[in-house]
Amino acid sequence: xxxxxxxxxxxxxxxxxxxxxxxxxxxxxxxxxxxxxxxxxxxxxxxxxxxxxxxxxxxxxxxxxxxxxxxxxxxxxxxxxxxxxxxxxxxxxxxxxxxxxxxxxxxxxxxxxxxxxxxxxxxxxxxxxxxxxxxxxxxxxxxxxxxxxxxxxxxxxxxxxxxxxxxxxxxxxxxxxxxxxxxxxxxxxxxxxxxxxxxxxxxxxxxxxxxxxxxxxxxxxxxxxxxxxxxxxxxxxxxxxxxxxxxxxxxxxxxxxxxxxxxxxxxxxxxxxxxxxxxxxxxxxxxxxxxxxxxxxxxxxxxxxxxxxxxxxxxxxxxxxxxxxxxxxxxxxxxxxxxxxxxxxxxxxxxxxxxxxxxxxxxxxxxxxxxxxxxxxxxxxxxxxxxxxxxxxxxxxx
Amino acid sequence: xxxxxxxxxxxxxxxxxxxxxxxxxxxxxxxxxxxxxxxxxxxxxxxxxxxxxxxxxxxxxxxxxxxxxxxxx
Numbered sequence: 001x002x003x004x005x006x007x008x009x010x011x012x013x014x015x016x017x018x019x020x021x022x023x024x025x026x027x028x029x030x031x032x033x034x035x036x037x038x039x040x041x042x043x044x045x046x047x048x049x050x051x052x053x054x055x056x057x058x059x060x061x062x063x064x065x066x067x068x069x070x071x072x073x074x075x076x077x078x079x080x081x082x083x084x085x086x087x088x089x090x091x092x093x094x095x096x097x098x099x100x101x102x103x104x105x106x107x108x109x110x111x112x113x114x115x116x117x118x119x120x121x122x123x124x125x126x127x128x129x130x131x132x133x134x135x136x137x138x139x140x141x142x143x144x145x146x147x148x149x150x151x152x153x154x155x156x157x158x159x160x161x162x163x164x165x166x167x168x169x170x171x172x173x174x175x176x177x178x179x180x181x182x183x184x185x186x187x188x189x190x191x192x193x194x195x196x197x198x199x200x201x202x203x204x205x206x207x208x209x210x211x212x213x214x215x216x217x218x219x220x221x222x223x224x225x226x227x228x229x230x231x232x233x234x235x236x237x238x239x240x241x242x243x244x245x246x247x248x249x250x251x252x253x254x255x256x257x258x259x260x261x262x263x264x265x266x267x268x269x270x271x272x273x274x275x276x277x278x279x280x281x282x283x284x285x286x287x288x289x290x291x292x293x294x295x296x297x298x299x300x301x302x303x304x305x306x307x308x309x310x311x312x313x314x315x316x317x318x319x320x321x322x323x324x325x326x327x328x329x330x331x332x333x334x335x336x337x338x339x340x341x342x343x344x345x346x347x348x349x350x351x352x353x354x355x356x357x358x359x360x361x362x363x364x365x366x367x368x369x370x371x372x373x374x375x376x377x378x379x380x381x382x383x384x385x386x387x388x389x390x391x392x393x394x395x396x397x398x
Numbered sequence: 399x400x401x402x403x404x405x406x407x408x409x410x411x412x413x414x415x416x417x418x419x420x421x422x423x424x425x426x427x428x429x430x431x432x433x434x435x436x437x438x439x440x441x442x443x444x445x446x447x448x449x450x451x452x453x454x455x456x457x458x459x460x461x462x463x464x465x466x467x468x469x470x471x
Contacts, residue, residue, distance in 0.1 A: 147408075159426050161427070176425065187458065194465075260419070272410035272411045
């Protein structure tokens with residue numbers, strides 16, 4: 001059972017990686033700042049580095065949402081197994097739909113559902129749930145969007161150039177932001193590594209402690225850290241192209257200055273929150289930033305239809321993962337046969353979704369669609385430069 | 399309720415993001431001015447642009463320094 005749970009936890013880490021590549025790399029790919037394949041490779045390496053940097057978060061995984069400890073309920077590998085099942089299946093479904101949804105919420109949802117079905121409703125600390133999951137879910141996108149909006153405004157205001165005599169627009173020369181995007185998106189990837197790989201480390205450590213092969217209260221062992229770092233890096237490299245498409249071009253058309261502002265906000269928000277102990281979801285922060293930067297540039301429209309679909313997905317994350325987790329917990333309760341059935345059914349569902357995704361394959365080659373969108377923007381920009389050149393008889397260019 | 403922490407996170411996010419974006423934007427702006435061919439421009443514009451980029455980099459590194467527990471211990 002322990003080995004099974006560890007395998008499952010590492011697979012969850014993998015889905016977490018490819019689900020969240022989009023958070024860091026969707027905007028630079030969309031603006032053409034980095035080539036798609038290079039982008040995911042860069043993100044993978046930085047996730048790997050990030051996972052090694054800090055193991056502070058790993059200590060508290062469920063964060064007191066499930067009353068664990070000596071006076072509370074003993075959390076068993078069975079419950080964790082069921083919770084992971086719920087989280088993985090929900091991650092796969094949202095990936096298939098191209099929805100960026102929070103992997104941590106899926107994990108919490110799965111664990112909560114499993115605990116309710118396996119132990120009872122009294123095992124859940126609802127106050128803690130409200131404080132650590134639901135309120136941050138409301139505020140994360142709002143904070144990120146507000147900061148990204150302000151930053152986009154600032155970036156455009158500071159680089160807007162007008163001819164002092166005629167007042168007509170000069171060539172803006174904002175190409176520098178494209179280079180900047182490489183750094184800011186790297187920061188986001190690093191932040192993701194320090195944040196999300198931790199959760200799996202925490203889970204595996206929890207299982208090892210529950211199984212009695214590790215002392216309670218000790219941190220994650222080195223092989224656990226290494227395995228988790230590797231799993232999330234490989235997952236990131238696999239790249240969730242469907243979600244990259246949604247984030248990069250589905251919400252709003254991103255230009256380099258916007259992308260730069262959005263990524264700076266995302267990175268600041270994630271790093272600040274994980275450092276100050278008010279955990280915000282990477283995905284929700286990143287989506288909020290993209291929307292905020294879309295609002296910040298004049299002449300851009302935000303596709304609220306897509307934004308609404310994403311928000312709806314967030315609403316369903318906790319209950320949906322919870323239901324799968326609960327069903328799995330009930331199956332596992334029946335004994336070894338139940339575990340086997342659950343494992344087989346889970347693997348089957350994942351395989352089915354994978355095969356189904358092959359029918360309409362979205363890979364780095366037709367995330368090219370995204371890249372083309374970026375090139376179209378660039379092309380238009382060059383034309384605009386040409387126009388302003390003839391208008392102003394001024395020299396200059398990219 | 400942890401409202402104070404929420405405000406802290408929002409504030410830190412705002413300060414960090416605005417610092418980076420303002421410095422980088424200034425750098426981009428100054429580079430653009432330095433690149434103007436026909437204008438007679440003061441010689442300090444391009445170096446100043448590089449100073450802006452450098453300060454931006456320092457700000458990011460300082461943020462990382464604060465966050466990575468290995469350094470702040």
